[in-house]
Amino acid sequence: MQAIELTNNQEGWFTLVLLFSFVLIALLKLLKPKQLVGYSIAFFSPGFFQKKAEDFISIFTPFKLTLFAFSIIMISLVFYSYFNELLFENQGFQSFSKTLAAVFFYILTKYFIDIFLANVLALKENVNYFLQLKYGYMFTVCLLIFPILILNKYAIKSGYFLLSSFIILLIFRTLLILFNNKRLILGKLFYFILYFCTLEIAPLLILYKTTTT
Template sequence: MQAIPRELTQNNWITMLFLIGFILLFFMKLYKPSRFLGYSISFFTRGFIEKRAEEKPAIFSTFHVLIYSFCVLTLSLFIHTLIPETQTQNNLISYIYLISFTFIYMIIRSLLDYSFSKLLNLSDYIRYFIFTKVGYLYTLSIWLFPILIIYNYGYKNNNFLWGSFLILLGIRFGLVFYNNKKLIIKHLFYFILYLCALEIAPLFIILKILK
């Protein structure tokens, strides 16, 4: 009987990333189960994100570090999944660059959010907007994670992945707008500038990379 050689895939590191994601989810659920549940279903229930914003939670709390790390991991993995393999000589190295870029971008965006609020003297008002925006981004990442698993190990279809992401992004945008409509309408010009610079422009950059 002839032995059948086993083919080792070059994407074992992706499985390790999903394992790290599950570990982060586990510790979030173990550490703050009610808070984790609140973020998980905030797209479909009202009040949790708004209540959290009013509580002024600490930025460097254990739970926030966990969910922030999970968000960066998921978003960078989503972008990397869409990049054709022909554009990368080493997938692992390219992902390390990508997750570093995602982390730096999110830090810079948070600093710009804070700077704009100080510049416009809207600290008390903009804080609520920033937290709802970030809070719903965490929810988006939680829902995007299983979609990435399905894509990588089952239904490998780019339309499915992009469609799912755009639906989640649309829900997030709609909820952020609904919960901050008075602030957005009052400062519509600045909101459009912010939207173009920090929300839409990165998507165009990603599309440019993928072409």
């Protein structure tokens, strides 16, 4: 009898990416276990980022670089899992790699623009806490979406469930950022709206065009 292949090529590379992501989490636990727990429960522990309010928001540490890489993979997997049939003619690792590169470029560019504007406009002290929450909660969303990705891939298998879960987490993230920075936002409402349209909406349109060409 001919052996039955348990997984197809698409499921194979997807599983390997999930396993690599699990390895990254294990590495995070080895580097800073308390920090990993803190980011994982940050939605329910508002004091976690308050302790970091005076720290410079940097991703250039072993822990942050690993967490950044993990987050890029999670966002790319969510994006690919839902939009692969709509955006890509040939589904597979090559298409996922394209998505991964676009997401990496998008988030890294936003990070450098945020830091550049904060320093050039002398707003570092005013917006540092805002940036801590913005990127910190992004890491939290990605840590929480990881088990949902596994559940969706091997049990539920619904793109709508995955996307809905991701959107709910993003909405929760946005509300927490707004609530914790309400004085800054209300005091500079025009500039905040300008910032949101320029650095949050416009890059998404560029990302969409990049992955569909």
